[in-house]
Every structure is written in C-alpha cells, then in structure tokens.
Amino acid sequence: MTTLIGRKIGREVRKARLARKNMTQARLAERVGVTRETIYRLEGGRMATADVLGRVCDVLGIDRAKFKYDKPATDAFAHYxxxxxxxxxxxxxxxxxxxxxxxxxxxxxxxxxxxxxxxxxxxxxxxxxxxxxxxxxxxxxxxxxxxxxxxxxxxxxxxxxxx
Structure with a gap:
C-alpha cells in the first residue's frame, strides 16, 4: 500500500540516490543493511520503518527532519x-x-x-x-x-x- 507521504519520500530518496554517482538500489541496500527489494518498495512509495528510513537518510546525506517522520511508521502505520x-x-x-x-x-x-x-x-x-x-x-x-x-x-x- 502506498500513501501520499510514502510517494513523496520515495521520490526524494530516489532523487538523492541517483544524485550520488554509482549508487544503485543494491548498493544503497547493502550500506543500509536491508534488501534491494526494500529500497525498491521505498522508492515506489511504500512506507518504511523510521529506523530504515533514518539509515537511508544517513547514507544519502538527507536531513531526517525533512520528512517530519518521527514515528516508528510502516506501510500499515496509517491504518493500524x-x-x-x-x-x-x-x-x-x-x-x-x-x-x-x-x-x-x-x-x-x-x-x-x-x-x-x-x-x-x-x-x-x-x-x-x-x-x-x-x-x-x-x-x-x-x-x-x-x-x-x-x-x-x-x-x-x-x-x-x-x-
């Protein structure tokens, strides 16, 4: 399930990843400690946990505050x-x-x-x-x-x- 904020975050993560030379989804996933599919889903608009998103932000040099994402959110967070x-x-x-x-x-x-x-x-x-x-x-x-x-x-x- 994707959400509006999930799609926004996904676009920002993809933009930041592509701005870094030779940063593939697989390479980002390896540095973050998740699977490539997790990065694929995140960039596609699925919500990640705050922990995963925080690590992605750290690797890509994105200010965590940009997303105002301080809850332990997941793709189910919006409903449950x-x-x-x-x-x-x-x-x-x-x-x-x-x-x-x-x-x-x-x-x-x-x-x-x-x-x-x-x-x-x-x-x-x-x-x-x-x-x-x-x-x-x-x-x-x-x-x-x-x-x-x-x-x-x-x-x-x-x-x-x-x-």
Missing amino acids: PELTLLRDRRRKLGLRLDQCAVAAGVSVSTLSRFESGRESSRELARFDSGGRAVALISEGLAKILEFNDVEALDRYWRTGKEP
Missing part, C-alpha cells in the same frame, strides 16, 4: 499505528517473529498479520463489535517484549511510550 508499534519493538529488541509467536501461543502467520493490522487474533487482543482491537491480553507477548505485565504492554500499545 498501535499494532505496528509491536513489530517495531520486536525488531528493536532483535527478536524474530517466530520467537514472539511461540511466546504468544499463536502461529507465525497470525502474529505477522496481527502486527500489520490484518488479523483479529482473540489470543492476542480483545476486540470491539466493529472488529477493532481495544486491549492486548497476551501475557506471553508481554513477557518476550520485556514488559512487566500485560497492563504495561497495553499501555505501551495505546501511547507508544516506553515503560
């Missing part, structure tokens, strides 16, 4: 900001999706879809009648993401503030 916080925290802690899925008692595909807002897992959250997650309930997920309890995880999920 609170769920993408879980993915960003997992990645920050260096945890793999499969490790968190086992701890939460769900499949890898369920957790992946939940992190991107495409899954209504009753093992991970309570939902309102409209299908929107209203509270996180997984003790295993709280523990592996290094929260003291489910309430601390839920508070982080609601506010984005570290415990």
